[in-house]
Amino acid sequence: MISVVSLFSCKQDKMGIGYEVHGTVRAVPDSTMVYMRNDGLNDSTMVLGETFLFKGKVKEPTWTLMFLENFDEPIPLWLENVQIRIEALPNRLTEVKVSGGEIQSMANMLAERSDAIRTAMDSLGNIMALPELTDLRKDSVQASYRKLQQDEIALEKDFIRENPNSPVSAFILNRNRTRWEKTSVANLFSQLKDSAKKTVYGKLLDRYIKLNKNPEVGDGYVDFVQEKPDGESTRLSDLMGKYTLVEFWASWCVPCRKSNPELSKLYSRYRKKGLRIVGVSLDEDRESWLDAIEEDALEWDNVTDLKFNENEAALIYGVVGIPDNFLIDDKGIIVARNLREKALTKKLKEVFGENPTFKQKTD
Incomplete structure (x- = not known):
């Protein structure tokens, strides 16, 4: 077993009110911005005399990233309600010294x-x-x-x-x-x-x-509940067609947005033959999600729970990166996954036949 004795345990007992992050960054000019980010924190301060200071309080020890303006490498640290010291050289941020808390x-x-x-x-x-x-x-x-x-x-x-x-x-x-x-x-x-x-x-x-279920090709689909743009909850099973493409995306995902025009063409070609698309967004900002739907003219069903990477449908299906998708047949079986561009076009031609209801224009 590892036993750790905090060098600041006495100070921690006396403080008990919050954290103080004292930073020293050599050769960094005054007024350089320093940022702290985690899921519940968005704070910033400035370097003055090669030092900076953050003060605040956390409910529990929290893994946090600190960013120094004009430097690409973040400084990871555990934010605890104790005095924390950071010593760094701007050209060696990966070797920064962080000390102060037991965690x-x-x-x-x-x-x-x-x-x-x-x-x-x-x-x-x-x-x-x-x-x-x-x-x-x-x-x-x-x-x-x-x-x-x-x-x-x-x-x-x-x-x-x-x-x-x-x-x-x-x-x-x-x-x-x-x-x-x-x-x-x-x-x-x-x-x-x-x-x-x-x-x-x-x-x-x-x-x-x-x-998490991680369904694979050949497995039956797993139902889930998400919200539509009007705020009403719906099940995947209520939105399915002869073939259903569950498309995982987000407004901030550049490859996703770039693929939407081609996806729209395929939807126009095969929707009358029974293709349904259910877009599951990993957004966390509602307005950004709705704006992207309008800007990209997405005519299919769109749903989300606004939980970012913790989106329930994404967890169920084992989605770790987007864009990603699952093609489900009329028997509820997953017949393909992560079909992009030509692969998706080929698969849809295969399942719907070579005579689509709409002849695609050629350049």
């Missing part, structure tokens, strides 16, 4: 364990990028890289088992919930203590494990 100390310990693996992976990544690398050598390097990935996974799983009461364990498990096997995720979740399960990350994990 941060535990996260630092895990990072130290992973450092050797990450360094080796970076070196192999650089080697794989060499243009003169032979195919045989590339295969060998890729095999070594995959072995290191498995070593890192094993290290993180061991950390979770050793620290079942830590928010860091719940966070790591939630972050990897779609990368690791579902049975492994569920098993590790069952080993977490209530203190970890009750964190925001534990609650997200619990919801994911209960909802």
